[in-house]
Amino acid sequence: MKILFYDTKSYDKESFEDTLKAKGFTDITIEYTKSDLDPRTAALAEGFDAVCAFVSSDIGTQTLDILHEKGISLLLMRCAGFNNIDLDTATKYGIRIMRVPGYSPEAVAEHAMALALASNRRLYKAYNKVRENDFSLSGLMGFNFYEKTAGIIGTGKIGAAMCRICRGFGMKVIAYDVYQNESLKDFVEYVPLEKLLSDSDVISLHCPLMDSTYHIINIDTIRQMKDGVILVNTSRGALVKTDDLIEGIRMHKFAGVGLDVYEEETNNVFEDRSDEILEHSTTARLLSFPNVMITSHQGFFTREALGAIAETTLQNALDYMAGKESPNDVKNG
Numbered sequence: 001m002k003i004l005f006y007d008t009k010s011y012d013k014e015s016f017e018d019t020l021k022a023k024g025f026t027d028i029t030i031e032y033t034k035s036d037l038d039p040r041t042a043a044l045a046e047g048f049d050a051v052c053a054f055v056s057s058d059i060g061t062q063t064l065d066i067l068h069e070k071g072i073s074l075l076l077m078r079c080a081g082f083n084n085i086d087l088d089t090a091t092k093y094g095i096r097i098m099r100v101p102g103y104s105p106e107a108v109a110e111h112a113m114a115l116a117l118a119s120n121r122r123l124y125k126a127y128n129k130v131r132e133n134d135f136s137l138s139g140l141m142g143f144n145f146y147e148k149t150a151g152i153i154g155t156g157k158i159g160a161a162m163c164r165i166c167r168g169f170g171m172k173v174i175a176y177d178v179y180q181n182e183s184l185k186d187f188v189e190y191v192p193l194e195k196l197l198s199d200s201d202v203i204s205l206h207c208p209l210m211d212s213t214y215h216i217i218n219i220d221t222i223r224q225m226k227d228g229v230i231l232v233n234t235s236r237g238a239l240v241k242t243d244d245l246i247e248g249i250r251m252h253k254f255a256g257v258g259l260d261v262y263e264e265e266t267n268n269v270f271e272d273r274s275d276e277i278l279e280h281s282t283t284a285r286l287l288s289f290p291n292v293m294i295t296s297h298q299g300f301f302t303r304e305a306l307g308a309i310a311e312t313t314l315q316n317a318l319d320y321m322a323g324k325e326s327p328n329d330v331k332n333g
C-alpha cells in the first residue's frame, strides 16, 4: 500500500519510519509532503492508495471530490478528532475513515499537571528573573498541592490519569462527569459540578467539546469557584469562554491559569502577527496577565504518544488491507 502523508513535520516522519522498521511492515510505503490536505493539494494523491491526514486538514466536500476522483478509498486520520471531515460525502464515495481514538493519556495529564505547577510556582517568571540576574523571590509565592482539593471535570482516559497524578501529590480528588469511572472509585469522590467548583483548589478540564460542555467555564461558573483557584485546560479551547475568563482574572479569582488550548487556536492568530489581529485577539490579551501560562497544544507531544499514534495508524492500514473491521473505524451517524 502506498500512503501519501500530508502536513509532515520532522517528528511525524521519524516516528512513522521508526515504527515501519521496528514492526517490519514491508507492505506499506509512505511518501511525505509538507503540504496540508485541502482542495488545492488533494490532487497530489494521484497514484496513491491512501492518504494520511490530521485534525488541521480541510477534508470537506471539495477535497473528498478530488480524492475520490484520484481513486483514494482510505483516509487515515493520525488523531482522535474527525470533525474536519464531511462524513456524508465520504460515505457517498465509500471512502473508509480510520482514526486513533486514544494514545498515551498520561502525556496530556502530565502536561496538565505541569501547567498547574508552573502557574502555581510562577516557574516562567522565576526562569526569566534568574536569567536577568534577579534572584529575589518577590511575586513567586505559591501554595502546597499536598492536602488541597483537585477537581477533575471529565474522568475518561486523560481525566483518570490526572486523578491518579493528583492522588500521587497527596491531594483530595473530587470529580464531575456524566458517567462515573469505576477504576477511580477507591479514591475519587464524584460530586455535582457546583460542589466541584466551590471546593476545588485546582480545577482541570478533561471533558470533550460538545453542546453540553461548550463554555462550561463562564462567568457564572467562575464566580462559584474559590478565590485563588488554579484553572487548567488541556482539552478544547471552547470549553472556556475567554472573555469571561479575562473578567475572572481581573476579579483576581485565579492564582494561576494554565492553558494548552484556547478558542482562537484555529484562526492562526500567532502565525499572522499583524497588529490588527493581535489587538483583537483574546489570546494575546490573556498573555498580558502575569498569572497566565499558555502552551501551544503540546499536551500529546511526547515520544511515547507519537509512537503510539504511528503504530495505531499503520495497524489501521494493515486492517484495511486485510479487509478487517476495526473499532477505529469512523462511523457516519
Ligand code: NAD
Pocket (backbone or CB within 6 Å): 102, 105, 108, 153, 154, 155, 156, 157, 158, 159, 176, 177, 178, 179, 206, 207, 208, 209, 212, 213, 234, 235, 236, 260, 261, 297, 298, 299, 300, 301
Ligand atoms: P474520553 O472520551 O476518554 O473522556 C471524556 C470524558 O468526558 C468521559 O468520561 C465523558 O463521560 C466525559 N464527559 C462527557 N460529557 C461531559 C459533561 N457534560 N461533563 C463532564 N464530563 C463529560 O476522552 P479523553 O481521551 O480523556 O480526552 C479528553 C479530551 O482531551 C478530548 O476530548 C480532547 O479534547 C482533549 N485532548 C487534548 C490533547 C492535547 O494535546 N492537549 C490531546 C488529546 C486529547
